[in-house]
Amino acid sequence: MGFFNEENEEIAKEIVSRYPVARSALIPLLHLAQEQEGWITKPAMEQIAELTDTTSVEVLGTGTFYEMFKFHPVGKYLIKVCTNISCQLLGADELFEHVKTVLDIEEGGTTEDGLFTFEEAECVAACTEAPCFTVNYRYFHRASPELFDEVVVDLKAGESPLSKGCADDQGVMPEHGTLSRVRQQIPKTRSAGIKHPEEIKGPPSWIEEVV
């Protein structure tokens, strides 16, 4: 016990309670751990195992399958350039080289100041807006090298570059680990009631009353 801070431990329990089987919360809890620490630590995996009724080896086994989980520290901003075909057709390779030069690191590396980690991305569903890159999974569409430079300037100055790319996304740029800045909350009084599958023997009671 003891990795999650008090607030996150509450959130973790609330997430687990939404699933019929605790293990289903494993990936969301790994995200929560990454949100708290920026990467997945051993104590995090131990506590997630307890919360999801698994072992920390199972947590590691599941976690390492997924590319978004980092098992070592990464930069505050994770920059990913899409290098799949639609983006390549409109200059992704050139953008990739530019990013590498500006940050002065190899793909997969982190800058010395711990600010940026740079990775290749597989198609991020913005293909008509090519080429594109993301920073902490926030989109920048139709990206020119100049746009990238502006984003770096903003981030170094502690300002949010969000409105520069996909103007649909606004506000503060979260640090690596935070995805949605909003958490789903099911009010206890409004929930239909979540049960373990083995506790359910027939159709939901509402059917009889409707039919």
Place this chain on the structure above:
Amino acid sequence: MVESPLQTGYVKHAPGFVENEGPKLITSRFKHTDSFTLDKYLSTGGYEGLRSSLNRLPNQVHDEVREASLLGRGGAGFPAGIKWGFPPEGVWPRYLVVNGDESEIGTYKDRLLMERDPHQLIEGVLIACYALGLSQAFLYVRGEMALAQERIALALDEAYKAGYIGKNILGTKFSVDIVMHWGAGAYIVGEETALIESLEGKRGMPRLKPPYFPAAIGLYGKPTIVNNVETLSNLPWILNNGASAYKGFGSESSPGTRMFAISGHVKRPGVYEVEHGVTTFRELFYDDNFCRGIRDDNELKMFIPGGGSAPWFFQEQLDLPLEASAVGAAGSMLGSGAMVVMDETTDAVKACLSVVRFFARESCGKCSPCREGTTWEEKILQRILDGDGRPSDIDLLLDIGDNISPGPYPAAAFSDEGLDAVPFPPSQTTICPLGPSSVAPIVSAIRRFRNEFEALITRRDPIPLSLKVEEVVT
């Protein structure tokens, strides 16, 4: 970069979406900047399809969807109404899992539907749950889509508070919980049995078949319906307007509209809602109402008609309608509604490597023909491009492909060479279609551009990275 008349203003609405002429069944709200809020949704007819459903019996709602012949939009095009009939009699509980894992190369539509109109999707989920008699659904959003997660979480919270989700929906007995789940980066999780494994907190590897449909054995071993985001987003309109009105759009075998993402070398790339079954590729790529032609008025060299897994089409296929059976007979598929257009300046071998590399990286590694085969395909293509190709490499590539997908591989007709079309789908020695998908670009490119492969193999210095061909031939 591509000239787009929408370049400056349009991002205020839905970036990528093009508001053109034609019926808008599922993208009608995209033009509003606040399209994702409950207020906007309600003031534009939102949740009326749910109300209309709740006034009928669940099986009547199911009948309406069956009658509409709504085809799945996740790739396989299976009719939703028929799939919903698959759960075995008397086995409970049952679940609905929404597939929002969109990650096939070239595909961009589900993200828009989730970011721009999450309530429409939620209403679709509620209608499906009512028709199917369910009390819990999971909405699986791709891990990398932070904004979509945010919009869906917000919309779910609003809808719970306003009584559209949860206990006693709209004052009726109907009660269902919808939980947002989010992934963590793995293309293969889009395959429905892998999606279920992932939702169970495991590595996202596809399950052995049979059973072919998780409708028999799915989440926690219980009957589970998996539907794509776009499929479900159609339900509010269908329940509001009726199946016959829905069939007033599109063709008989492919009714309604579909969202297509056209990327690459067109003048106005974007996501378009298009009447299903009637529009042709040529209209889509060249008409003023759609993509307005190839950039710089170049010649079209090839295009991918339905996501990275689809065999390539060429000029000869431009007049085919956007209709599953016609495209299938011609040797490819509409798949995920993703078209990648490549002009004459594109290097076929590099394009082929690009697509193959994606599959090699995303192979889950469960079956050896896919795990080993895709790795070899990538290595061989890379060495050809590095100037280290061997004369036997072309046959070797085809032979590896034949191990993953034995027999003639689906391909477009090539009249110059007297080659007929090989219809879709391919055979497979693997658990899921990812392995065979890696063969599509290889067979397509070699069949059509064998000379480009041969030219590279006899050349001895590495070729620069970019996909542009000019730098290669100088």
